[in-house]
Amino acid sequence: MRPDFSKRQKKLQELMKEKNVDAVLLTNNDDIYYYTGYRGLAEDRIFAVSPAGGKPKLIVTPLENEAVIKYRNTVFIDSVKDFIKELKGYRRLGYDEKQLSAVLFSELGKLKIKLRPFGKFLEIPRMVKDAYEIEQIKKAIKITGKIFENIGNNLVGKSESQIANKIDIEFRKHGVANAFESIVSSGPQGAYVHHRPNERVVRSGDMVLVDIGCKVNGYCSDIARMFCKRWGSKEKQIYEDVKEIHDEIAGNIRVNVAYMDIEKLHRKLFKKKGYRVVHGFGHGVGLSVHDPVGKTLKENMVLTVEPGIYIKNRGGFRIEDMVLVKRGKSQILSGFIPSL
Amino acid sequence: MRPDFSKRQKKLQELMKEKNVDAVLLTNNDDIYYYTGYRGLAEDRIFAVSPAGGKPKLIVTPLENEAVIKYRNTVFIDSVKDFIKELKGYRRLGYDEKQLSAVLFSELGKLKIKLRPFGKFLEIPRMVKDAYEIEQIKKAIKITGKIFENIGNNLVGKSESQIANKIDIEFRKHGVANAFESIVSSGPQGAYVHHRPNERVVRSGDMVLVDIGCKVNGYCSDIARMFCKRWGSKEKQIYEDVKEIHDEIAGNIRVNVAYMDIEKLHRKLFKKKGYRVVHGFGHGVGLSVHDPVGKTLKENMVLTVEPGIYIKNRGGFRIEDMVLVKRGKSQILSGFIPSL
Numbered sequence: 001m002r003p004d005f006s007k008r009q010k011k012l013q014e015l016m017k018e019k020n021v022d023a024v025l026l027t028n029n030d031d032i033y034y035y036t037g038y039r040g041l042a043e044d045r046i047f048a049v050s051p052a053g054g055k056p057k058l059i060v061t062p063l064e065n066e067a068v069i070k071y072r073n074t075v076f077i078d079s080v081k082d083f084i085k086e087l088k089g090y091r092r093l094g095y096d097e098k099q100l101s102a103v104l105f106s107e108l109g110k111l112k113i114k115l116r117p118f119g120k121f122l123e124i125p126r127m128v129k130d131a132y133e134i135e136q137i138k139k140a141i142k143i144t145g146k147i148f149e150n151i152g153n154n155l156v157g158k159s160e161s162q163i164a165n166k167i168d169i170e171f172r173k174h175g176v177a178n179a180f181e182s183i184v185s186s187g188p189q190g191a192y193v194h195h196r197p198n199e200r201v202v203r204s205g206d207m208v209l210v211d212i213g214c215k216v217n218g219y220c221s222d223i224a225r226m227f228c229k230r231w232g233s234k235e236k237q238i239y240e241d242v243k244e245i246h247d248e249i250a251g252n253i254r255v256n257v258a259y260m261d262i263e264k265l266h267r268k269l270f271k272k273k274g275y276r277v278v279h280g281f282g283h284g285v286g287l288s289v290h291d292p293v294g295k296t297l298k299e300n301m302v303l304t305v306e307p308g309i310y311i312k313n314r315g316g317f318r319i320e321d322m323v324l325v326k327r328g329k330s331q332i333l334s335g336f337i338p339s340l
Numbered sequence: 341m342r343p344d345f346s347k348r349q350k351k352l353q354e355l356m357k358e359k360n361v362d363a364v365l366l367t368n369n370d371d372i373y374y375y376t377g378y379r380g381l382a383e384d385r386i387f388a389v390s391p392a393g394g395k396p397k398l399i400v401t402p403l404e405n406e407a408v409i410k411y412r413n414t415v416f417i418d419s420v421k422d423f424i425k426e427l428k429g430y431r432r433l434g435y436d437e438k439q440l441s442a443v444l445f446s447e448l449g450k451l452k453i454k455l456r457p458f459g460k461f462l463e464i465p466r467m468v469k470d471a472y473e474i475e476q477i478k479k480a481i482k483i484t485g486k487i488f489e490n491i492g493n494n495l496v497g498k499s500e501s502q503i504a505n506k507i508d509i510e511f512r513k514h515g516v517a518n519a520f521e522s523i524v525s526s527g528p529q530g531a532y533v534h535h536r537p538n539e540r541v542v543r544s545g546d547m548v549l550v551d552i553g554c555k556v557n558g559y560c561s562d563i564a565r566m567f568c569k570r571w572g573s574k575e576k577q578i579y580e581d582v583k584e585i586h587d588e589i590a591g592n593i594r595v596n597v598a599y600m601d602i603e604k605l606h607r608k609l610f611k612k613k614g615y616r617v618v619h620g621f622g623h624g625v626g627l628s629v630h631d632p633v634g635k636t637l638k639e640n641m642v643l644t645v646e647p648g649i650y651i652k653n654r655g656g657f658r659i660e661d662m663v664l665v666k667r668g669k670s671q672i673l674s675g676f677i678p679s680l
Contacts, residue, residue, distance in 0.1 A: 041521045041534050043629065062618055065650070066532030095442065102445035103437035103457070117443070161515070169512045172505050181381045192406030194381050278402055289383065310405070 024094035094118025123292035136219035190316030224320035364434035434458025463632035476559035500537035530656030564660035
């Protein structure tokens with residue numbers, strides 16, 4: 001199975017016509033892959049310009065001399081001047097306002113081009129996943145599930161860094177790389193939402209929060225589970241509360257529901273149980289770990305459900321699953337990975 | 341040993357006074373770490389504002405609730421509005437033109453602040469490495485050397501992806517992560533400078549180019565070596581040419597030499613041997629794999645020397661070492677890693 005890049009390009013062209021731009025400048029590697037099929041090294045900085053009436057053109061430096069083999073419509077540039085030359089023929093150019101750098105934005109601003117922020121339109125085709133994309137996401141989830149299978153019994157006595165390192169090795173043994181820096185937080189450090197694993201050693205009474213993901217053919221997984229050898233009764237209660245909230249949110253995800261209504265439900269459930277909301281209930285997942293989701297859920301969107309309760313000096317409680325939006329009951333793609 | 345953050349801040353403050361800005365907005369995670377000592381997860385988007393007359397202030401979202409424990413002068417923001425509030429009191433604000441997004445640049449442009457591109461001044465203190473930084477870089481090189489020790493005899497019959505994956509596992513066994521996506525290119529695929537490892541299986545007559553690096557406490561290594569079981573005579577000749585060029589360049593790196601003079605020497609040597617120049621002779625290395633280097637080399641700068649010869653249908657020839665600039669003879673930090 002291979003993605004239908006022409007179909008994606010057509011959708012983008014329709015959006016360009018609708019928003020009245022002649023072309024759009026792509027500056028995000030995930031977007032460039034999505035619309036052209038070309039992917040360089042993760043660190044490479046590449047561009048593409050997609051005209052309303054034709055195929056996207058890749059714009060790369062000579063370091064990407066392989067690009068032209070993989071994608072015929074490629075030009076090489078050596079300087080900002082060359083870059084500008086590829087764009088100055090357009091009258092109304094869409095750009096990705098969150099990704100384009102201030103310096104290039106300023107350079108383009110000197111030309112007779114009308115610049116139009118287009119980032120939120122670029123996102124639209126990426127929201128609903130096609131069959132190929134869902135397959136890759138499922139593969140990433142499957143591998144992540146295998147990692148979780150073997151974590152639980154081997155935590156006590158190891159440092160968070162050691163555990164995270166072991167997880168990263170396991171991912172690579174499955175032939176994949178991390179989708180993001182693994183989060184392993186133990187005991188009171190769980191109260192820090194985006195905690196970087198450090199040298200703290202896990203004790204037998206600690207709760208350990210593990211939030212990890214990998215990439216398969218560019219597509220991400222993002223799943224969190226908690227582990228504990230000896231639960232305190234207070235901890236057990238909070239865990240059950242977060243699980244209840246998680247299940248109720250997941251059960252309400254379906255086609256045609258407004259994203260904000262799920263967020264409202266999330267806030268209502270937290271309030272009812274007397275917890276403070278620190279972050280949203282979830283996010284889209286796809287080529288990026290935080291993929292766009294529209295105002296209204298549509299069939300074949302993929303999003304996470306990850307309510308999180310954080311209590312100073314006690315720890316963090318988060319369960320994160322990935323949900324495929326369906327008519328009727330949605331599918332919890334990571335539901336096979338056991339929670340406590 | 342710990343870096344002297346106050347000293348770095350003082351240097352930055354001097355630059356601000358010299359360039360007549362009241363404060364500078366930091367938007368690059370490496371800069372933020374360099375000037376404050378705070379580091380979040382790799383994917384986290386954080387900000388800092390450093391006033392000409394005081395300590396930098398971290399600006400983060402509530403997901404970074406650990407930041408305030410590690411760095412007292414931290415504020416939390418929930419929106420672009422909050423972000424703007426932290427900045428609108430300044431009259432002349434420096435910003436990092438290569439890193440700041442067009443959307444935030446536009447938002448700041450609506451205020452009564454005079455915006456001044458400051459990216460190239462932010463780089464200046466980072467160019468010359470202090471003792472702590474050199475120590476971390478040496479550690480990263482040492483680990484990379486150990487990986488290279490065990491590569492050579494195990495290439496034939498494996499795919500490029502398998503080899504790259506194995507390297508990544510070895511890095512993690514040493515407790516470190518990649519500094520960049522490992523490059524493993526074999527046979528004719530070596531002609532692609534930034535080749536992504538794929539399923540091509542290495543044969544016994546293939547040259548294999550391995551370009552890898554890791555991060556120790558944020559500091560990178562970046563080293564390339566070549567391997568071959570059975571050299572063709574033409575390949576042997578090109579390899580010897582690139583080695584000769586490499587050694588001559590490395591031998592000319594010393595205090596007070598102009599960077600462009602090294603680049604000119606590089607071009608001259610390529611021309612003399614009849615090869616085409618595809619990329620520069622090297623780059624700085626530090627917190628980022630491509631770290632800034634000034635116009636003139638100074639003591640304790642660290643840079644790579646990596647001449648590369650690329651020949652279609654034949655392959656790529658690159659040797660990359662890391663050099664510590666010294667008065668008199670510079671030190672090839674990675675010189676202990678055997679070349680062919």
